Amino acid sequence: MRLSLSFVLGLVAAAFAQSNVTSYISTETPLAKAGVLANIGPDGSLSSGAKSGIVIASPSTVNPDYLYTWTRDSSLTFKALIDQFVSGEDDTLGPLIDDFTSAQAIIQQIDNPSGSVSTGGLGEPKFNIDETAFTGAWGRPQRDGPALRATAIMTYATYLYNSGNTTYVTDTLWPIIELDLNYVATYWNESTFDLWEEVDSSSFFTTAVQHRALREGITFANLIGETSDVSNWETQADDLLCFLQSYWNPTDLYMTANTGGGRSGKDANTVLASIHTFDPEAGCDDVTFQPCSDKALSNLKVYVDSFRSIYTINSGISSDAAVATGRYPEDSYYNGNPWFLTTLAAAEQLYDALIVWNAQGSLNVTSTSLAFFQQFDSSVTAGTYASGSDEFTTLTSAIQTFADGFVEIIAKYTPSNGSLSEQYSKSDGSELSAYDLTWSFAAALTAFEARAGNTYGSWGAANLTTSCSGGSSGSTVAVTFTVNYDTVWGENLYITGSVSELSDWSTSSALIMSAADYPTWSITVDLPASTTIQYKYITIYDGTVTWEDDPNNEITTPASGSVTQADSWH
Ligand SMILES: *[C@@H]1O[C@H](CO)[C@@H](O)[C@H](O)[C@H]1NC(C)=O
Ligand SMILES: *[C@@H]1O[C@H](CO)[C@@H](O)[C@H](O)[C@H]1NC(C)=O
Ligand SMILES: *[C@@H]1O[C@H](CO)[C@@H](O)[C@H](O)[C@H]1NC(C)=O
Ligand SMILES: *[C@@H]1O[C@H](CO)[C@@H](O)[C@H](O)[C@H]1NC(C)=O
Ligand SMILES: *[C@@H]1O[C@H](CO)[C@@H](O)[C@H](O)[C@H]1NC(C)=O
Ligand SMILES: *[C@@H]1O[C@H](CO)[C@@H](O)[C@H](O)[C@H]1NC(C)=O
Numbered sequence: 001m002r003l004s005l006s007f008v009l010g011l012v013a014a015a016f017a018q019s020n021v022t023s024y025i026s027t028e029t030p031l032a033k034a035g036v037l038a039n040i041g042p043d044g045s046l047s048s049g050a051k052s053g054i055v056i057a058s059p060s061t062v063n064p065d066y067l068y069t070w071t072r073d074s075s076l077t078f079k080a081l082i083d084q085f086v087s088g089e090d091d092t093l094g095p096l097i098d099d100f101t102s103a104q105a106i107i108q109q110i111d112n113p114s115g116s117v118s119t120g121g122l123g124e125p126k127f128n129i130d131e132t133a134f135t136g137a138w139g140r141p142q143r144d145g146p147a148l149r150a151t152a153i154m155t156y157a158t159y160l161y162n163s164g165n166t167t168y169v170t171d172t173l174w175p176i177i178e179l180d181l182n183y184v185a186t187y188w189n190e191s192t193f194d195l196w197e198e199v200d201s202s203s204f205f206t207t208a209v210q211h212r213a214l215r216e217g218i219t220f221a222n223l224i225g226e227t228s229d230v231s232n233w234e235t236q237a238d239d240l241l242c243f244l245q246s247y248w249n250p251t252d253l254y255m256t257a258n259t260g261g262g263r264s265g266k267d268a269n270t271v272l273a274s275i276h277t278f279d280p281e282a283g284c285d286d287v288t289f290q291p292c293s294d295k296a297l298s299n300l301k302v303y304v305d306s307f308r309s310i311y312t313i314n315s316g317i318s319s320d321a322a323v324a325t326g327r328y329p330e331d332s333y334y335n336g337n338p339w340f341l342t343t344l345a346a347a348e349q350l351y352d353a354l355i356v357w358n359a360q361g362s363l364n365v366t367s368t369s370l371a372f373f374q375q376f377d378s379s380v381t382a383g384t385y386a387s388g389s390d391e392f393t394t395l396t397s398a399i400q401t402f403a404d405g406f407v408e409i410i411a412k413y414t415p416s417n418g419s420l421s422e423q424y425s426k427s428d429g430s431e432l433s434a435y436d437l438t439w440s441f442a443a444a445l446t447a448f449e450a451r452a453g454n455t456y457g458s459w460g461a462a463n464l465t466t467s468c469s470g471g472s473s474g475s476t477v478a479v480t481f482t483v484n485y486d487t488v489w490g491e492n493l494y495i496t497g498s499v500s501e502l503s504d505w506s507t508s509s510a511l512i513m514s515a516a517d518y519p520t521w522s523i524t525v526d527l528p529a530s531t532t533i534q535y536k537y538i539t540i541y542d543g544t545v546t547w548e549d550d551p552n553n554e555i556t557t558p559a560s561g562s563v564t565q566a567d568s569w570h
Helices: 005-038 071-086 094-108 145-162 166-187 204-224 230-245 268-276 294-305 340-360 370-374 390-413 438-451 500-505
Strands: 362-365 383-386 476-484 492-497 514-517 520-528 532-541 544-547 553-556 562-568
Touching: 005 071, 005 390, 005 438, 071 094, 071 145, 071 438, 094 145, 094 166, 145 166, 145 204, 166 204, 166 230, 204 230, 204 268, 230 476, 230 520, 268 294, 268 340, 294 340, 294 370, 340 362, 340 390, 340 438, 362 390, 383 390, 390 438, 492 500, 492 520, 500 520, 520 532
Parallel strands: 476 562
Antiparallel strands: 362 383, 476 520, 492 532, 514 520, 532 544, 532 553
16 A cells, blocks of 8 residues: 555644644643632632632633623533533532532522512523622523523433432422423523623524423423423423524525624524534434534534634634634624634534434535535535445544644643633734633533543434424414412313314313412413414313303413413402
8 A cells, every 4th residue: 555645744744633632632621620610619719709509600800800600601511510420420529519509599589680580580690609689780681591500400300310319309409490491481482682691682592402401301300200391391392493493594504693683693602502402312403403413514614614714813724624713703892802612612513423423324415514514525415425435534534623623723722721711812812801711611621521422411302393383474372371279189270262272162171280380370372373362261170170250261362472361260
C-alpha cells in the first residue's frame, strides 16, 4: 500500500488535533467540575453567601453583576451533576443534589413579581441568593425554568424510586415536580421571554424543553402511580409538539429561534434546544429535532456560518472548519462576542450525532441536510450510507474533526487556570463579561461527556408523531375548566357538553376532572376556536349521575391561545 505525502501529513495533523483536544479535555474536566462546585452554596469557595443548594450564575458583582440564581442556569447545571450521580460517575453528589431540590422547593413558594406559586410565580427567572425575590425590572416571565427544573429533578427522582426510595419521591420530590409541570401545562401557550432574556414572544428553546418535560412527566407520573394530571399533560404535550414544528423556516432550512424580536432568528437557542432534548433512543428523528436529524444539522450549518465573517478571530478559517460562535449574529451585548457555552453546544450537537450514527450503523443524507454534509465531501449525494462504506467513514471522521475544532477554539482561549467566563472577545479571544460562569463550566462538562460517548437515558422522544389539527392556523384552543366542589369519598366530578370534544352531552363518556388541587377540580380540553359551547358539570357516585341545575354553562372560545374558565357549581 502506498500512501501519498498529503495523506500522511493529513494523518499527522489529525493526530495532533486529536491530542490537543484530548489533552485539553483531561486538563479542563476537573477544573470545570471544580468551577461548578465553587459556585454552589453554602460551601462553594466562590458562592459568596448563597444559601444551601443555591447555584450562583457567576461570582461577578460588577460589570456585570451576576451574583443571583437563575432557575434555568441552576437546573441545567444540576441536570449535568444528576446525570453524573445516577450513572455512577460521581457517587459523592447525593447530598448536594438534596440541597438543590430542597432549595428549589423554597424558591417555588416565594411570592415574586411574576406572581405567587399558584398564579404564575414559577415563571420568575431569577432570585437573590439568600432566597428572596428579586424585585427589580427584568424580562419576565421566562417559562423554560420550571420545565428544566422538572427534568433535572425527575432524573434524580426516577433513580431514587427505582432504588426503592419511594416515600421520599412521592412525599418530597413529586410535589415540586407536579407544580412545575402543571405550570408548563397551563402557561406554555402564553408569551415568554427567551433564554437570553431579551425577546418577549414564543421561543423554540422554551417550547422544546417544555415538550420534553411534559413527556417525561407522563412516564414519571405513571411510574409512581400519580396519574391525575396525565391526560391533561398528554393533551398539552401533543399540542406543544405541533407548535414546535411551526418554527421551521422551510426556505432557508433552519429553526427560527423566536416568533418575535425582528432578527434573522439564527440563534444558539436552537442548538441548545437540540442538545438538551437529545434522546439517544430516538434516532435521527426530526419531529423532536434530534441532534443528527436533517433539520438540526442544516440548522447547525446556518447558525455556525452566520458567525464566520463577523468575528475577527474567525478570519482565515476555512469554510468547512469550526469557528467561534455566539448567541446570534445581531447580538450587541458587550458589543457582540462569541460565548463559551454556545461554541461548546455546537461541538456537543455533533458528538451526539456521532453517537447515534455509530449506534445505528448508518447515516442518512437528505435534501435538507445535503449542504451540511457537502461541507465534508462536495460530491456526496442524498442517500443512506452504512458503516463500513467509504462514505460513512469519510463523513463521520470529518465531522469528528469538525466537532473537535469547536473544542480546540475553546482550548485556545481558555486561560491556563481553566477559568471560563461568559464570553471571549471577537477580536482577540480574551475573556469578557462575567468570569467563572457556572453555565460555561457545565457546558464544557456535558460536551466532554458527549465526546466520550456517554448518554443518559431516554425521555420518550422515540416514535412520536404529530397530528396537528388545521396546520398552523390554530383552529383549536386549550380551555381549562375549574370548579370548586366538595365530594364524598369515591365521588368524582365530570364535564360534558355540546361538542364532540365534550362528549356531546353523554354522561357515560363525560370527561373526568382532576382533583389535584382539591376542592378545585380542573381539566384542560382542546376546543374549536371562536365557537360558542354549552356544558355542565356532573358528579357520579356509585353509578348515580347528578347534574348541575339549569341553565347550562356557556363559553365562547377565543380565536387562538388558551383560556381558563373558572366556574362555581350551581
Ligand atoms: C495544538 O495546540 C497548539 C497550542 O494551542 C496550537 O499552536 C496548534 O496549532 C494546535 N495544533 C493543531 C493541529 O491544531
Ligand atoms: C431517600 O432519599 C433521601 C434523599 O437522599 C434520603 O434523605 C432518605 O434517607 C432516603 N430514604 C431511604 C429510605 O433510603
Ligand atoms: C399558541 O398555540 C397556537 C397553536 O399552536 C399558536 O399558533 C400560537 O402562536 C401559540 N401562542 C403562543 C404565545 O405560544
Ligand atoms: C434513515 O432513513 C430511514 C428511512 O427513512 C430510517 O428508517 C432510518 O432510521 C434512518 N437512519 C438514520 C440513522 O437516520
Ligand atoms: C484565571 O485566569 C484569568 C486570566 O488570566 C484571571 O483573570 C482569573 O482571575 C483567574 N482566576 C482565578 C480563580 O485565579
Ligand atoms: C420505535 O418504533 C420502532 C419500530 O416500530 C421500534 O422498533 C422501536 O423499538 C421503537 N422505539 C422505542 C424507544 O419505543
